[in-house]
Amino acid sequence: MFSSISGRLAALSIAVFFLAGYGVAASFAATGNDGADAAKHKQAFIEAMAPQGTQRQVIAIVALNQGTEMTDLLVPHAVLKRADIADIQMVAPRRGPVTLYPALQVQATQDFAGFDQLHPQGADYVIVPAMEPDNDPAVMAWLQRQAQWGARIIAVCSGARVAGQAGLLDGRRFAGHWYDRSTLQERHPGAVHVPDRRYLADRGVATTTGITASVPTMLALVAALGGPDKAARLAEELGVEYWGPAHDSDAFGVNFSRGFEYALNKAAFWRDRESAIDVSDGMDDIALALAADAWSRTGHVRVVAASPSGPVTLRSGLILDARPGDHDMPRLPLAKNIKPVRQLDAALSEIAARYGDARRDWVMQEMEYSGAIR
Template sequence: MWRSAGALIGASIAAFVLAACTGGVPPLPPAQADAARSEREKQAFVGALKPHRAGRPVVAVLALNEGTEMTDLLLPHAVLERADVAEVRIVAPRSGRVSLYPALEVDGAQDFASFDRSNPSGADYVIVPAMIADDNPAVAAWLKQQAARGTRVIGVCSGARVVGRAGLLDGRRFAGHWYDRGTLLKRHAGATYVPHQRYVMDRGVATTTGITASVPAMLALVEAIGGQEKAKALAAELGVASWTPAHDSSPFHLDTGRRVDFLLNKAALWRGERWRVDVQDGADDIALALAVDAWTRTGHVSVDAASASGPVRLRSGLVLLAHPPREGASRLPLSSSLRPVPQLDRTLCEIGERYGASRRDWVMQEMEYPGPVAACTG
């Protein structure tokens, strides 16, 4: 009884925080479809990301060792490594391990000082994921220094909050996760929120909407560096038809029903299940990240990486820390025959079947993913 009461109190607080963090910003009107305009905006974004220097570009994926959003880090790193258009490094205050949330842990980050010695002119691009703390002084100082050297900065999802802490959103147009809109407008003088676009660029600083926007944004970066055919081939491999910024922001907001659903779901968190995802060398980083992220965000599941041989090297070359499988742990369903984005679609359908449509809707809200819900009807 006491456990249930404690869970309800915690859920009430969490729901209040959720409501407060949106800053009372009202829902947006639906987007007006305009394919020609979206294509022009994509081309402008791609043009703004064209390399400024000769030679193979250097991309730093910024991380906070204590906690960096899993898909925000793994997906850009994996997409760019797969495209083979740049030298890609994960860079953090300390070398070594990076804890990811809502699950998993990787090894192989380069520390700031080492990266700076190797790249005294700065990176060509810095990709900024969401972090468990958006105001880390070392991260903010390093990012500000990179921007001063002419580096293009790309804030993915709530990475926009980290970009802002480095002083790079004041007076700029931005996208960002729907949940952060009110916070970012309050924090940054003269900043302008741009609705209905998956990614936005303003004077060397790009921002994207939620977690899944890293797919079209990274394909646009691949097109900028390696050309349209390279991006098209990679999009087909990922299961993506288009990478324009077209996006309807209107479905993404907190209404009364979602707040109540969140409250009831959090009240049941003490019944959470411990799952494992079996991994091996060469595992697809992108499919893994999207599926694990989605299941963990149901609030009912925590996920550990399992391998009898210990740490594994993912397809991108990044080392994922893994441990021997726990006896009796349920396996996270992951299909080797599905491309990464269709894998996410399948995962969302499975979440709906297991926990109901409202829970699937909540996960899609967190990931800011419209998703082909009709695909679940078969």
């Protein structure tokens, strides 16, 4: 994703092709291509991700210390922790800080060496978020070993680029964020992009569309591990109406209609202003990630986590770095008493009120999100 560490510079060269139109379907609600075909693809994914053996499964969520996409990491970790159907561990090349983009920072308590010592036969599943760079040698070597040992790989959003760099897309069908399609096809000419599928699996390697696909994909994984009733209850708890694979790929792409304004927005470093989200122990990771991600992509806001006591422990158990917020630092609102996933719709509504519909729309485009949840 071009929201990475170097993304603003990259955006200058691609912004003139930015899309103006958006789909009208609800974000995780059934789209026009939903129905028996989508149900078949959903069941195929669940069967492809079914556990091998009866032991409690081990799921590793890999992170790169110097740059990992925030929602791609925090949402899968939080959804799977809530489900409590496997042992979930975030693992990075080194213990210590993991810088997230476009905002925030968490602490990794497990490194590759420590994980391998605890799990000499490898993980059962490895979830791969977007990373910058997408070809870190330590990540490549570890991911290749896990795949060779039989782990199923689930590459979320631009995590498909990471999986591809590790040699795991060659000859396979894939989804991927809309912005990555041409890059993935150029890098892996034997791979086949499948449109209109929010997630799919091919011979032990799963891929998803853009950032917000992490929610339905993890619910499908929960169905594979814990059964459809478990997934349905969790979806209700999170505020998700539909978590099937139906997706309107035509709603996302490139043209000239908003390119100039988008380029100015991405180039305007001087317009960014630090704004805080107040955080505390037990805060919901999913709501925080979706809101912070959306606000960070407006081109107006650099999101920081504020807590008078410093680092906090999120609901999932991850340690989030935080600092005391200045008294006069603007605060970003988090809606109260709503389900976690619906926090994204609340943030988008506030973004439109502050900066206009066009600004909200390109945030939705970057997050590959097609509309408010019904």
